[in-house]
Amino acid sequence: MLHNNHHFQKSLDKRNEQGVIRSLKRQPEGVDFYSNDYLGFARSYELQNMLLQKIIDTPQLLSGSTGSRLISGNSHMVTDTENYIAEKHRFPAVLLFPSGYCANLAIFSTLAGRHDTVIVDEQIHRSVHDGCRMSNAKKLKFRHNDVHDLERILKRQTGHCYVAIESLYSMEGDFAPILEIAELVKKYNADLIVDEAHAFGVLGYGLIDQYRLQQNVSVVIITYGKALGAHGAAVLCNNTIKSYLVNFASPFIYTTSAQDFQWMGIRTGYEFLERNSELAEILKRNIAVFRDQGLQSPSFEDSPVQAIIIPDNQRLKAIQNTLSEEGFLTYAVYSPTVKEGSERLRICLHSYNTEEEILRLAEVIKKSGTLKEHDRKEINL
Numbered sequence: 001m002l003h004n005n006h007h008f009q010k011s012l013d014k015r016n017e018q019g020v021i022r023s024l025k026r027q028p029e030g031v032d033f034y035s036n037d038y039l040g041f042a043r044s045y046e047l048q049n050m051l052l053q054k055i056i057d058t059p060q061l062l063s064g065s066t067g068s069r070l071i072s073g074n075s076h077m078v079t080d081t082e083n084y085i086a087e088k089h090r091f092p093a094v095l096l097f098p099s100g101y102c103a104n105l106a107i108f109s110t111l112a113g114r115h116d117t118v119i120v121d122e123q124i125h126r127s128v129h130d131g132c133r134m135s136n137a138k139k140l141k142f143r144h145n146d147v148h149d150l151e152r153i154l155k156r157q158t159g160h161c162y163v164a165i166e167s168l169y170s171m172e173g174d175f176a177p178i179l180e181i182a183e184l185v186k187k188y189n190a191d192l193i194v195d196e197a198h199a200f201g202v203l204g205y206g207l208i209d210q211y212r213l214q215q216n217v218s219v220v221i222i223t224y225g226k227a228l229g230a231h232g233a234a235v236l237c238n239n240t241i242k243s244y245l246v247n248f249a250s251p252f253i254y255t256t257s258a259q260d261f262q263w264m265g266i267r268t269g270y271e272f273l274e275r276n277s278e279l280a281e282i283l284k285r286n287i288a289v290f291r292d293q294g295l296q297s298p299s300f301e302d303s304p305v306q307a308i309i310i311p312d313n314q315r316l317k318a319i320q321n322t323l324s325e326e327g328f329l330t331y332a333v334y335s336p337t338v339k340e341g342s343e344r345l346r347i348c349l350h351s352y353n354t355e356e357e358i359l360r361l362a363e364v365i366k367k368s369g370t371l372k373e374h375d376r377k378e379i380n381l
Contacts, residue, residue, distance in 0.1 A: 019313055020334040030324070031357050033347050034331040036170075038202050038304045039279040040352040041229025047272050054264055061264050065257035070246070073257030081263040085234050088270060089205055089222070090214050093242040095235045096266075097251075098258045100197055100223035101127040103233040105134065106249035107193065107219055108164070111241070112137035117157050119150065120164040123172060125195060128164055134250075137162075144172070147180045154188045161190035162218075167207040168198040171338060171346065173299025173307050175199075178207050182216040191218040201227025201273060202280060202304050228269040232262050283351040286358060290349055293362035308345040308365060316343045319368040326364050328357075 015021045041047055055061055065073035082094040097103035108131025112118050116137045120128055123144045132139040143149040154161060163185050165176045178194070185192040196206035200222050204210055208220050220236040235245065245252055283304060291301050299306045310316040313334045320332040323345075331346045338344065345365070349358070 019317055020336075028324075028329060030327045030329040031353070031361070032329050032350060033353070033361060034329045035348060035350075036198070036226040037229055038227045038283055038348070038350055039229070039273075039276070040350055041201075041227065041269060041272065043352070044229070044272070047229065047268070050268055050272065051265060054268065055261070061261040062259060065259055067256060068254065069257045070253060075257075075260050075263075077260040078257065078263045081267045082234070084267055084270070085222075086236070089209055089220070089234075089236050091220070091236040091238075093237055093239045095237070095242050095245055095252070096263065097233045097235065098255065098262070099231065100125075100195075100221060100225065100233040101130075102251050102255065103221050103223070103235050104128050104195070105131045106245055106251040107221070107235060108132045109134035109251065110245060110249040111191075111193075111219070112160075112162050115159045116162065117159055118162045118164060119153055119157075119190075121145065121166065121169075121176070123169050124164055124166055125170075125197070128195070144169075145174065145176055147177055147184060150181065151184055151188075154184065154190065157188075161188065162193055163190050164193045164195070166195045166197065168196075168202070168303060168305070170198045170305055171307065171333060171344070173297070173303040173305035173346075175207070175300055175303065178213065179211060182213055186216060192216065193219045193221075195221045195223075197221065197223040197233075198226055198305065200224075202283065204280070224266050224269060228266065228273065230262070230265045230269050232258065232266055234266075279351040283349065286349050286351065286353050286355070289355055289358045290347070290362065293359070293366075295362060295365060304349050306347040306349065308347060309342060310345055311341045311343055313343055316345065319345060319365065322368045323361070323364055326360070328361050328364065330361075 067073045078096055082096055086094040104127035108118065108128055112135050114136040118132055118137050118139045120139065120141055121144055122141045140153055142153050165181060167178060168175055182192060194208055194217050196208065199206045208214060208217055219241060221233060222236060223233040224230040284302065287302060287304060290306055295308055297306050297308055310319060316332050316334065320330055323330050333344050333346050335343055
């Protein structure tokens with residue numbers, strides 16, 4: 001019997017009373033407006049058949065890797081895939097990880113030392129915060145997408161700084177001012193780390209590639225569980241940083257390598273992305289249809305993530321339930337996951353959503369009642 005079980009149960013009971021208890025559920029049936037499968041790769045029969053054919057041709061892809069990459073798990077498939085990704089993104093080196101979370105743990109627990117400072121956007125992913133907790137470096141937060149606040153903090157630091165941002169934020173649905181931040185980081189001789197998890201695929205190879213900022217960033221994280229419909233992550237960097245992570249990053253050193261099937265799936269996903277560039281254009285049109293419905297949102301007009309602020313957990317839950325009854329699958333983000341007063345319905349748009357589905361979704365949200373007038377003024381929408 002675990003002696004602390006009573007404490008655990010009290011915490012669970014409190015969440016249950018607040019109506020924000022998490023639990024694992026089977027995938028429900030309905031129209032998908034909540035997954036990160038922006039381009040529909042995860043449901044593509046064509047891509048599935050490409051993967052299946054490769055397995056038929058090379059069934060050993062399904063075998064276990066047998067060990068960490070520093071022992072027996074460094075196959076030709078993983079090294080060839082890293083070289084392929086490095087060429088595509090125009091970076092000297094790439095290090096693959098089994099997940100984006102694992103990649104961020106490795107980066108932020110390893111690169112910054114005891115006398116360094118990591119300055120993160122206040123809305124950066126939880127994995128970055130967890131990685132920083134494993135580090136001896138100091139961590140500071142700057143106001144979301146606020147370049148002036150970032151400079152205010154940079155001015156005050158004496159040691160070396162790392163600035164960490166996302167290119168597209170998955171809760172707010174907005175883009176970072178990457179060009180301005182890259183210039184500022186250069187001005188203060190800091191290192192810029194950019195997580196492109198939600199931008200990759202939706203915006204080609206991401207904003208760093210789009211703006212040709214490869215020389216202005218130290219590390220880029222690309223994850224494959226969103227638009228690529230796969231799993232895993234790539235750390236884009238130079239050869240020195242790659243070697244440093246291989247030698248000092250515990251999440252890399254002590255993790256058994258994924259099966260070759262995962263690495264093959266990533267490479268095949270890139271090939272499929274190149275063949276189906278029109279899917280990003282279809283997604284862009286679907287986003288425009290949603291935006292034209294006049295729903296209040298802090299999200300950017302070309303973002304696949306559209307947040308509808310409903311600043312009350314109970315009201316938010318009621319609206320999500322109404323949408324579910326209408327057959328729409330959406331994701332409600334309650335406080336304390338986001339700040340109290342900024343609870344939201346997170347709508348993810350996809351290339352496979354139809355115009356009819358989007359229009360009906362917006363209609364149900366409007367009829368359910370989203371923001372009251374005083375709520376709009378309070379959060380400055």
